[in-house]
Amino acid sequence: MTGRYRPDPAILELGSDYYDPVRAADFPQTILRFRGQRHADTVGLGDLSDAAWLEHFGRFAPLPDNLEQPLALRYHGHQFRTYNPEIGDGRGFLFAQLRDDKDRLLDLGTKGSGQTPYSRFGDGRLTLKGGVREVLATEMLEALGVYTSKSFSLIETGEALTRGDEPSPTRSSVLVRLSHSHIRYGTFQRLAYLKQVDAIPPLVDYCLRHFVGGTHDDPYAALMDHAVAGAARLAASWRAAGFVHGVLNTDNINITAESFDYGPWRFVPRWDDGFTAAYFDQFGLYSFGRQGEALQWNVHQLAMALRTVAPAESLIPALKTYPERYEAALVERYLWRLGVKPRDAKSDEALALTIEAALGASDIVPDRFWFDWRGGAQRGPSPADAVYASDAFATFRTAVSAYEPAADTTHPYWSDAAPCTMLIDEVEAIWAPIDAADDWSSFNAKIAAIRRMGEAYA
Numbered sequence: 001m002t003g004r005y006r007p008d009p010a011i012l013e014l015g016s017d018y019y020d021p022v023r024a025a026d027f028p029q030t031i032l033r034f035r036g037q038r039h040a041d042t043v044g045l046g047d048l049s050d051a052a053w054l055e056h057f058g059r060f061a062p063l064p065d066n067l068e069q070p071l072a073l074r075y076h077g078h079q080f081r082t083y084n085p086e087i088g089d090g091r092g093f094l095f096a097q098l099r100d101d102k103d104r105l106l107d108l109g110t111k112g113s114g115q116t117p118y119s120r121f122g123d124g125r126l127t128l129k130g131g132v133r134e135v136l137a138t139e140m141l142e143a144l145g146v147y148t149s150k151s152f153s154l155i156e157t158g159e160a161l162t163r164g165d166e167p168s169p170t171r172s173s174v175l176v177r178l179s180h181s182h183i184r185y186g187t188f189q190r191l192a193y194l195k196q197v198d199a200i201p202p203l204v205d206y207c208l209r210h211f212v213g214g215t216h217d218d219p220y221a222a223l224m225d226h227a228v229a230g231a232a233r234l235a236a237s238w239r240a241a242g243f244v245h246g247v248l249n250t251d252n253i254n255i256t257a258e259s260f261d262y263g264p265w266r267f268v269p270r271w272d273d274g275f276t277a278a279y280f281d282q283f284g285l286y287s288f289g290r291q292g293e294a295l296q297w298n299v300h301q302l303a304m305a306l307r308t309v310a311p312a313e314s315l316i317p318a319l320k321t322y323p324e325r326y327e328a329a330l331v332e333r334y335l336w337r338l339g340v341k342p343r344d345a346k347s348d349e350a351l352a353l354t355i356e357a358a359l360g361a362s363d364i365v366p367d368r369f370w371f372d373w374r375g376g377a378q379r380g381p382s383p384a385d386a387v388y389a390s391d392a393f394a395t396f397r398t399a400v401s402a403y404e405p406a407a408d409t410t411h412p413y414w415s416d417a418a419p420c421t422m423l424i425d426e427v428e429a430i431w432a433p434i435d436a437a438d439d440w441s442s443f444n445a446k447i448a449a450i451r452r453m454g455e456a457y458a
C-alpha cells in the first residue's frame with residue numbers, strides 16, 4: 001500500500017550545534033541503478049517518475065516542505081578503540097526527514113554526495129562497487145530479519161575515482177539510505193569531548209521523543225536502556241544471519257541500533273569466530289565471534305558520554321543488562337532462523353548451545369544448515385547429510401527433536417536445492433559483469449532471489 005508523503009524536518013528543533021548546511025556535488029551524470037520502490041511506497045515517494053527521482057536523489061533538489069539545504073551531521077567516534085575527533089559526515093548528509101506509514105520519523109541520508117567540512121583528505125565520493133555492496137547487504141539482512149537501514153536509491157554519477165582497495169580508476173555513485181535516525185553514539189561523544197555538555201540534554205530529549213516515545217522519569221536511564229536493548233539485539237541478529245559488519249566503530253552505531261554503514265562486510269563461509277571482514281582489522285577486533293563484545297564496549301562509550309550530564313546510577317543498571325539481553329536475543333534469533341517454537345528458557349538455551357557447538361565443529365556453510373533444518377526437522381536429502389550424521393551434530397539432533405515447527409515451510413523457496421547466500425565470491429560474481437560490460441542482470445536477479453527468500457522467512 002502506498003503511504004502519504006509526510007515531511008517532518010524534526011532535526012531543526014535541535015538548532016545549529018549539531019550539523020552544518022552543505023551542498024551536494026554537481027555530478028557529470030546521473031544514471032538510476034537501484035530504486036528502493038517498496039520503501040519509497042511506505043514514505044509516500046513511490047509515485048515519483050524516474051526523472052523526478054534523479055532530480056531529488058542524484059541532484060538533491062529539496063523535497064517539498066523538507067530541509068531546504070542538506071545538513072552534514074557532526075560526530076566523532078572511537079575507531080578501532082582510538083578516539084577520532086576529526087570525523088563527521090565527510091561524504092554524506094541528511095537530505096530529508098519524513099514519517100512512514102507507522103508514524104516513525106525516518107531520515108533520508110546520503111553516502112557519496114560530495115565533500116563537506118568533515119571530508120579531510122577524502123573526495124566525498126562512494127564507489128559504484130561500494131554502493132552495489134551496500135544495496136546487497138541491506139537487502140540480504142532485511143530478508144534475514146536483521147533491523148537494518150534500507151537502501152533507498154543508488155545512482156551512478158559518472159566520475160572516475162581512485163581507491164586503494166579497488167582497481168582504479170573506478171566508477172562512482174551516490175547512495176540514499178532510509179533509516180530510523182542517523183544519531184550515532186559518536187554524536188554524543190563529540191559533545192562530551194568538546195565539553196558542550198549543555199547540548200546533550202536536548203539531544204537526549206530529541207531521541208526519546210522521536211525514537212523511543214512515552215514519558216520518562218529519568219531520560220538518561222531510558223535512553224541507555226533503549227540503546228543497550230537495541231545493541232544486544234543487533235549483535236545477536238548479525239550472528240544468526242552469519243554476518244560480519246567489519247567496522248564496529250562508535251560512529252557506525254546509531255542510537256536506534258539499526259544496522260548500517262556497509263563497507264567491508266562479509267557473510268561467514270563457515271562458523272568461525274575468528275573470521276574477519278576488513279583486511280585492516282589485523283587483530284580481529286571486529287571478528288564474527290567478537291561482535292557482541294564490540295557493541296558492549298561501544299554502549300559503554302555512549303554511557304561515558306552521557307556521564308558528563310547524568311549520574312552513574314542512571315546509566316549502570318541498563319549497562320549491566322547487556323550480557324543477559326545479548327544471550328536472550330541470540331536464543332530468540334536462532335529459534336527464529338530455525339523456524340521452531342520456543343519451549344522453556346532452559347531447553348531453548350541448551351538448543352542454542354548445541355547449534356553453536358555443531359556448527360563450530362564443522363565446515364558447513366551456516367546458511368545451508370539453517371535452510372536444511374527449517375522447522376526443526378531436516379527436510380529432504382542435502383549435500384550436508386554426512387555432516388549432520390556426524391558426532392558433532394548428535395547433541396543438536398537430540399535437542400531439536402523435541403521442538404515443533406513454528407514456521408510454515410510451504411513457500412517454494414524451502415524446496416530449492418540450495419539456500420540463497422551472499423558469500424564473497426557471489427558478491428564478486430555480481431560485480432564482475434557490471435564492471436566489465438555494464439550488465440546488471442546478475443545484480444537484479446540476486447535482488448529478486450533475496451526478496452523471495454525474505455517472503456519465505458516472513
Ligand SMILES: Nc1ncnc2c1ncn2[C@@H]1O[C@H](COP(=O)(O)OP(=O)(O)OP(=O)(O)O)[C@@H](O)[C@H]1O
Pocket residue numbers: 087088089090091092111118119120121122123124125126247251252260261262263
Ligand atoms: N571518500 C571519502 N571522502 C570524505 N570522507 C570520507 C570518505 N570516506 C570516508 N570518509 C569519512 O571517514 C569517516 C569514516 O568513514 P566510514 O566509512 O565509517 O563512514 P561512511 O561510510 O563514510 O558513512 P556512513 O557511516 O554514513 O556509512 C566518516 O567521517 C566519513 O565521512
Ligand SMILES: [Mg+2]
Pocket residue numbers: 251252261
Ligand atoms: Mg561510517
